[in-house]
Amino acid sequence: MPDRQTAVASPKPPTRSPVRRRRKGSMWRRGWLIAFLAVLSALPLLFHRWVPNSIGNLGSLLDTFLPWVGLAVPILAVAALVRRSATAGVALLLPTIVWGLMFGNLLIPGKGGGAYDLRVLSHNVDAANPDPQKTAQDLLQADADVMALEEITAADMKIYKAAFAEEYPYEVSRDTVALWSKFPVEESKSVDVGFKWTRALRAEVSTPEGKVAVYVAHLASVRVGASGFTSDQRNDTIKALGRQIADEKLAGVVVMGDFNGTATDRSLAPLTAGLRSAQGAAGYGFGFTWPAKFPMARIDHIMVRGVTPTKAWVMGDTGSDHRPVIAELRI
Structure with a gap:
């Protein structure tokens, strides 16, 4: 009697769980609002120069606090993780890349370095x-x-004169601004920036490596009120000081002080044109200085021309509402 062949059923191919398939697809379908907000957060970074100053100087106000726009990225990233949204995660790449291109260089360690000839401080x-x-x-x-x-x-x-007398034999003061130096100050003068009293000075400091023109300035303050962010007087002082620095004959120039504006503020361009930020060139981080208790903006600066910053940093709280800034320079 012939053997009966037992039919062996071929194994069925594994099937994907419909629940898992739906879950995977929903990662791309959910979180569109978060994705929209992510793209929206990139717009102030990309087009901040297009925001006009004609209405309450909104453009300069945005320029001043522009790095803080990047806070939207970690906040929205947390929301995207909670929602498990792949769409939002991809959309967040846009503001992340834009912010990184604009400010990432400030977070690069190891800039500058080497020997220095002059350490300067402004406060x-x-x-x-x-x-x-x-x-x-x-x-x-x-x-x-x-x-x-x-x-x-x-x-x-x-x-201050009594406290610095022993360490700093050379001192120059004009009304509310002053300079103390360990090296001889060969000549000095007041710098007119449009005030009834002096808020800027120029001094020629004779270092062992040569003369350097040092400017000390306290520009006009900005105001935030019902009419918006008002800075007309400050902008006039910027232009006045910028013209005089542009005409400076000495090769080495150091400009220090409270500019009441950040390096990203378009209104500072008449002053900062041709100058280099010591913090940007040789410091790490944003170097925020104001307000001292929780710094949110760098409005105190050390700008240079014809000298090389090798290191820059911000000191801690001294009791003022600003923090001091320091830079080491090679002449």
């Missing part, structure tokens, strides 16, 4: 400073060769 010491003696002692710890101070009252000037 708005605050007219309402409750303890200028402590501020003076903090500044002495920086061991700068040249110090520029702004917003000094007549009473506080006596305190």
Whole structure:
């Protein structure tokens, strides 16, 4: 009797779970609102120069706090993870890349370096400073060769002069701005930036490596009120100082002070044209200086021409509403 052949059923190919397939597809279908907000957050970065100043100086206000627009990225990234949205994740690449191209160079470690010839410091010491003696002692710890101070009252000037007399034999002051130097100051003069009182000066500092023109300036403040972000007076002082620096004959130029504006503010262009930011060239991070308790903007600057920044940083809180900025320069 012939053997019966037992029919062996061929195995069925594995089938994907419809639930899993739907879940995978939904990763691309969900989170469109987050994706839209991600693209929207890139627009101020891409087109901030197109925002006009004609209405409340909104353009300059956006320029001032532009790096903070990037905060939208981690916030939306968390939302995208919660929603498990692949669409939102891809959309977030746009503001991430744009922000990185604009500000990523500030976060690159190891810039600058090498020997330096001159260490400079600038600080708005605050007219309402409750303890200028402590501020003076903090500044002495920086061991700068040249110090520029702004917003000094007549009473506080006596305190700073007494505190710095031993370490800094050369001093130049004009109303609310002053300069102290370990190296000889061969000549100095007031710089007219359009105020009734002097808020800027120029000094020729004779370093062992040669003369350097040092400008100390406290530009007009900006105001935020019902009419918006007003900066007309500050912009006039920027133009006035910028014209004089452009005409400077010495090759080495250092411009320090409280500019009441960030390097990204378009209104500072008449002053910063041809100058190099020490922080941008040789510092790490944004170097925010104001307000001192929680710095959100860098409005205190050290700008140079004809010298090379090798290091730049921001000091801690000294009791002022600003933080001091320091740079080491090779002449």
